Amino acid sequence: MTKPPEADILLLRRDSDSWTDKQFERLPAGIRDSTAHHILIEFKATESFSKEALIQASAYEHFYKNSQKLNDDEIQTFVICAKQPQKANREQYGYKIRVQPGVYQSSHIAFNHITLISLNELPNVLHNAFLTCVASKKLKRLKAFQILHSQGFKLISNEFKWFLSNLWQRISTIGDDDDMALNNLSPQDVEEFSKMWADVLLPTIPVEERLKGLKPEERLMGLKPEERLMGLKPEERLVGINPTDVMNYFKPEQRLAGMKPEQRLAGMKPEQRLAGMKPEQRLAGMKPEQRLAGMKPEQRLAGMKPEQRLAGMKPEQRFAGMSTEEIEAYLEQRKQQS
Numbered sequence: 001m002t003k004p005p006e007a008d009i010l011l012l013r014r015d016s017d018s019w020t021d022k023q024f025e026r027l028p029a030g031i032r033d034s035t036a037h038h039i040l041i042e043f044k045a046t047e048s049f050s051k052e053a054l055i056q057a058s059a060y061e062h063f064y065k066n067s068q069k070l071n072d073d074e075i076q077t078f079v080i081c082a083k084q085p086q087k088a089n090r091e092q093y094g095y096k097i098r099v100q101p102g103v104y105q106s107s108h109i110a111f112n113h114i115t116l117i118s119l120n121e122l123p124n125v126l127h128n129a130f131l132t133c134v135a136s137k138k139l140k141r142l143k144a145f146q147i148l149h150s151q152g153f154k155l156i157s158n159e160f161k162w163f164l165s166n167l168w169q170r171i172s173t174i175g176d177d178d179d180m181a182l183n184n185l186s187p188q189d190v191e192e193f194s195k196m197w198a199d200v201l202l203p204t205i206p207v208e209e210r211l212k213g214l215k216p217e218e219r220l221m222g223l224k225p226e227e228r229l230m231g232l233k234p235e236e237r238l239v240g241i242n243p244t245d246v247m248n249y250f251k252p253e254q255r256l257a258g259m260k261p262e263q264r265l266a267g268m269k270p271e272q273r274l275a276g277m278k279p280e281q282r283l284a285g286m287k288p289e290q291r292l293a294g295m296k297p298e299q300r301l302a303g304m305k306p307e308q309r310l311a312g313m314k315p316e317q318r319f320a321g322m323s324t325e326e327i328e329a330y331l332e333q334r335k336q337q338s
Contacts (some may be wrong), residue, residue, distance in 0.1 A: 009040055009041065009042050009057075009060045010040075010041040010042075010043065011038070011039070011040060011041075011064075012031070012038075012039035012041065013037065013038055013039070014036075014037050014038075014039070015037070019032060024127075025126070025127055026127060026130055027127060028117065028122060028127060028128045028130065028131045028132075029100055029101070029102060029103050029117070029122055029123070029127070029128055030078060030099070030100070030102075030103040030115055030117045031078060031117075032127060034076045035073075036073065036074055036075055036076035037074050037075075038064070038068070038070060038074055038075040038076070039075075039076055039077075039078065040057070040060055040061055040064060040075065040076070040077040040078070041077075041078050041080060042056060042057040042060065042077070042078070042079045042080070043080045043082075044079065044080065044081045044082060044083070045082045045134065046082070046083075047083075048081075048083055048085070048089070049079070049081050049083070049085035049086075049089055049090055049116070050089075051093065053079055054079065054093060054110075054111050054114060057077050057079050057114050058077070058110075058111070058113075058114065060077070061075060061077040061113070061114075072113070076113075076115065077113060077114045077115070078114070078115045078116075078117055079114055079115070079116050079117070080117045080119065080131065081116070081117070081118050081119065082119050082120075082134055082135055082136045083120075083136040084118050084119075084120040084121060084136065084137070085116070085118055090104060090116065093106060093108055093111055094106035094107040094108030094111055094112070095111075095116050099115075101121055101122060101123055102117060102118045102119070102120075102121035102122035102123070102128075103115065103116070103117055103118075103122075104116040104117075104118070119131055119132050119134070119135035119136070119140070120132075120135045120136060120137045120140050124140075124143045124144070124147060125147070126147055126148075126151045126152050128144075129143075129144040129145075129147040129148050129151075129152060130148070130152065132144040133145055133148065
């Protein structure tokens with residue numbers, strides 16, 4: 001023999017006396033019930049159940065058992081069919097004994113060591129869904145993916161989620177021999193499963209990858225104003241806004257709150273400062289020197305009677321600046337009056 005034979009069989013080997021809880025919840029009916037420590041699986045994805053499949057599986061078991069020096073009770077072989085075997089076809093090889101839905105045992109002495117699993121007949125439960133998602137019937141596949149989404153994705157790694165996503169894309173539009181009317185998914189089916197994969201897979205993608213290529217307005221879609229402003233400093237929020245527009249938003253008392261008098265009056269002309277104020281309001285709280293600041297003497301004295309102007313002045317202050325002649329004339333006048 002110049003070229004060794006090829007084998008495409010799956011081997012499960014159990015080291016403990018029973019399956020662990022995590023293993024048990026992921027194994028399909030039939031396999032999860034096996035007590036053997038070595039499980040050989042021959043999977044027929046597109047081929048029909050046939051004598052050749054049974055002979056092939058028997059050969060795998062024979063050579064593996066001899067190489068590992070195993071007893072009959074230490075190994076069990078399964079043929080898993082994606083297509084549902086016809087009743088007459090499986091019964092001609094002795095597969096008349098239904099151990100449980102979708103799991104058959106043969107009464108034929110040549111094949112009674114090989115268990116047949118028909119994916120389309122397995123119940124729609126989580127531990128079967130990991131396999132029934134590749135069943136030949138579309139309705140069976142759809143149900144399996146729905147079960148995996150609602151119950152199973154929490155049990156599997158992100159890598160396996162992406163594998164299932166790719167698997168779904170490849171087989172979602174493939175029909176089957178029993179229901180050709182379902183060759184194409186309805187728009188509702190497409191939308192539902194797109195949302196399903198988005199919910200499951202998007203959290204596994206880094207944020208920077210999800211944002212790559214999006215325009216700013218696309219990134220902001222659906223955000224509330226308070227969410228868009230979150231974390232921004234006041235000066236960052238107001239950049240580019242006309243200061244007048246900003247101040248017009250506030251009431252007068254809000255705009256002036258906490259400001260010093262000189263800050264309130266800065267940049268205002270005198271007439272703007274005094275506009276609309278009554279005289280008493282203008283002078284309220286001002287010291288005399290503040291009220292008189294900048295006024296000329298004649299402005300200060302305007303309207304005052306002589307006695308008001310002289311009140312509190314000493315004689316020498318009154319005489320200041322008067323000539324001798326003016327003083328003598330005043331005294332003479334007073335002498336005559338008396």
